[in-house]
Amino acid sequence: MTFINYAAREINCKIVYYGPGLGGKTTNIKYVYEKTNPNSKGKLISLATETDRTLFFDFLPLDLGEIRGFRTRFHLYTVPGQVFYDASRKLILKGVDGVVFVADSQAARMEANLESLRNLELNLKEQGYDLRTIPYVLQLNKRDLPSALPAEEMKRQLAKKGEPMFEAVASKGTGVFETLKAIARMVLLELRKGR
Amino acid sequence: MPSQDLVLHDEEYQKIREVISRLRSECNAKVVFLVDKNGQQLAASGELESIDTTALASLAAGNVAATDSLARLIGEKEFSILFHEGERDNLHISVVGGRVILVVIFDERSSLGLVRLRVKRGSTDLAAILEVMMKKSAMPRKAAAGGSPFSEITDEDIDKLFSD
Numbered sequence: 246m247t248f249i250n251y252a253a254r255e256i257n258c259k260i261v262y263y264g265p266g267l268g269g270k271t272t273n274i275k276y277v278y279e280k281t282n283p284n285s286k287g288k289l290i291s292l293a294t295e296t297d298r299t300l301f302f303d304f305l306p307l308d309l310g311e312i313r314g315f316r317t318r319f320h321l322y323t324v325p326g327q328v329f330y331d332a333s334r335k336l337i338l339k340g341v342d343g344v345v346f347v348a349d350s351q352a353a354r355m356e357a358n359l360e361s362l363r364n365l366e367l368n369l370k371e372q373g374y375d376l377r378t379i380p381y382v383l384q385l386n387k388r389d390l391p392s393a394l395p396a397e398e399m400k401r402q403l404a405k406k407g408e409p410m411f412e413a414v415a416s417k418g419t420g421v422f423e424t425l426k427a428i429a430r431m432v433l434l435e436l437r438k439g440r
Numbered sequence: 441m442p443s444q445d446l447v448l449h450d451e452e453y454q455k456i457r458e459v460i461s462r463l464r465s466e467c468n469a470k471v472v473f474l475v476d477k478n479g480q481q482l483a484a485s486g487e488l489e490s491i492d493t494t495a496l497a498s499l500a501a502g503n504v505a506a507t508d509s510l511a512r513l514i515g516e517k518e519f520s521i522l523f524h525e526g527e528r529d530n531l532h533i534s535v536v537g538g539r540v541i542l543v544v545i546f547d548e549r550s551s552l553g554l555v556r557l558r559v560k561r562g563s564t565d566l567a568a569i570l571e572v573m574m575k576k577s578a579m580p581r582k583a584a585a586g587g588s589p590f591s592e593i594t595d596e597d598i599d600k601l602f603s604d
């Protein structure tokens with residue numbers, strides 16, 4: 246649900262990074278935070294446990310500049326990936342404009358990817374969204390690990406609708422901005438369609 | 441799509457600003473601001489320089505969302521007011537019209553009783569403005585805005601956003 250403020254001439258969009266626990270969602274937005282010009286970003290908020298596992302969400306506001314005279318702001322959120330935090334994930338999906346699914350490429354995590362993806366579909370549906378129509382990007386993270394499955398195999402199992410897919414190593418920044426750009430583009434094109 | 445985009449026009453924005461500035465002076469509060477339930481800040485008034493309002497908006501919405509869920513878990517519809525007491529500053533959070541969150545930050549120059557009383561009155565005014573805002577948001581954007589500026593977004597416009 247984009248928030249358009251004609252009075253302040255601002256567009257605000259919400260992007261949520263979803264995926265299994267320890268898949269690299271927080272690493273993605275931390276990298277974006279580190280590499281973004283200080284004038285274009287707000288504070289990175291992490292509601293995490295003492296061991297740095299996301300407890301509720303991470304939040305990063307980004308100011309991407311003007312489009313058609315409107316300041317364009319993206320609010321990036323991550324959900325907690327661990328299975329038992331489902332109630333929190335549902336809350337964070339409220340009002341979402343676009344979703345990035347961060348999949349873990351390690352063979353041993355494929356089942357966790359699939360479970361998280363099913364959970365995403367279900368939680369979106371509960372909010373009245375449909376994964377098939379919402380702006381959606383698939384990121385295959387941890388491509389540098391020796392146990393990474395072939396990208397084609399992951400695509401076969403995880404791709405839903407011909408969504409843009411990016412190979413990434415979020416800890417090194419590979420693919421992070423490509424993923425963000427792709428989802429931002431899709432959200433803005435959705436805005437162009439209007440109602 | 442489950443929820444339409446939220447559109448705030450100048451007319452309602454000015455009215456909201458009037459109500460929250462009045463509320464701030466009536467409450468003797470440091471800051472009053474209004475956030476939608478998804479964490480977007482709608483308007484703010486007061487001593488904002490020292491506060492990261494974007495972060496505050498997101499956290500206030502997260503707080504309300506979590507508390508709403510807690511309420512439902514124990515069979516309550518909602519907890520309509522949240523109050524956080526600090527050593528110097530206090531935070532009063534309430535939901536207006538079921539849709540937006542009104543946050544009042546105040547110190548010893550005010551009191552919880554005064555804030556509660558004024559917020560109750562201010563909320564009625566805000567709810568009426570929000571009603572109009574939601575109706576306008578539901579209108580096709582072209583009709584509401586005299587032509588949507590977004591229908592002409594080009595690929596180049598989007599590329600420019602990421603140029604640096």
